[in-house]
Amino acid sequence: MRATPAAGERTVLGRIASVMEAFNDGHKVLSLGDLNEHTHLPKSTLHRLADQLCQVGWLERASGGYRVGMRLFELGNLAVEGSRLQEVALPHLQALAAKVGMAVQLAVLDTVDVVYLERVMVGPLRLPTRRGGRKPAYCTALGKAMLAFDEEAAQAAASARMPKCTPRTIVDPSALRTELQRIREAGIAFDRGEAFDNLVCVAAPIRRSGRAIGAVSVTGLAGRMRWNTTTEAVRGTAAAIWNATYSVQGAAGAWT
Template sequence: MNNTLFKGLQILEMLAYSSQPMRLTDIANNLSLVKSGTHRLLQALIESRYVVQDKQSGKYSTSCKLIELGSAVLPHLALKQQAEGIMQQLMHETAESVHLSIQNQHDVVYLHKVDGPAPIPFYTHIGGRVPLYCVATGKALLAYKNDFFIEKIKQNLNPRTSNTIINATQLEIELKEIKKRGYSINKGELKEEVYGVAAPIIDKKGNIIAAIGLSGHSERFTTKTINKYAGLLIQAAQSITGLPNEHDQSANLQRLILSW
């Protein structure tokens, strides 16, 4: 880890656990840091709104930004815990890798992953990010974004493979289809030999909070297999948030077959 970053995190952690604001000298002494360097790090933390300094006493304490970060992280941790068992079950049932993804700006971020017995090397990793428009979980999320957001994405379509959708009209048509049928497909759009299927995860307020998907070698993702996986993923997405089936599952599966 970068030494300066490490020292800054030490300071932040000390202040977070301190029961009262601390003086510069005490912070430096407790962490065996040089006073001048500690002051510079504190100023950087103040500028980034992680630390505040009392004007009268000159003492330092953490700001509410840590609470904001914690509030942002907690739902993701809860989602990961809720999804863990379902993802393991999907992997055992399909023998493919399972992804749990969220949207961050114009990218999809892999919140969790359960590798199947034959994963694609270096395809994805937890914490990794790729453009929304070129993977199944990303497209499942993108389909439910507002028109303004989608227009922004359509202006920056760059090919990752020869299969990547870089035509704005084609992408728009596909996103409408995804929203209509309830699942998305990636046909080698990030890595040519990798196919994927994904479904959006909807919370009890009707918000799209994440997506769950299966990926593996294109040879294993036949039309029949994709239909089966789509049904499993729709069920899995509903199970994660405990939502009842809004549509009869047999009707869903019938639509999956007819869409091919």
């Protein structure tokens, strides 16, 4: 049993954290009474919080109470996979940046957003992105490279509002679907100034079959991009990261 709640647990976020941490003791299902015993929060408050957490998928109703929801499981896996992918990919990103002389980025897909895991900067160019930052997937080469191999996410992106980031941003759902089909066939995605003015990008999905586990890109000024050589370099790096990731995990089936 826990002692009196800490000051932080008097906030809404603190109360939510205390509810979720109650499952740390190995209990798969907790009743309102169990949650009350762990958190010392009033049952009326717990009932309201549990309902709200069920609505966002962090908890699920189960026989006898509540259990951790699949959405929280997915987010946890995203953090674990992202950390592993970032560690394995970094030397390959550095090698790619040295080869092409431009900025290199690694990202994963979270619903319809790109989440940037790593960046390797080369030269004076500073990108308007950051590690841990987000950008809508529909307007980035990284995002389109992953959307092309995730039908559910692609449909969600095409159904959502797609404001113009630049005059070249694809904002028509039909045009986006056509673009994603081209990417599926070619295995490479381009951003010709769709996310940021004067910046272009080449990206490849990190995958063998099924959904991509991430994507890698090269970004530079429009006048400096060597499209053909950069495309091949990005493809090779994506394959190398896939092979390294599954070599570390001891899984069979590296790219050939």
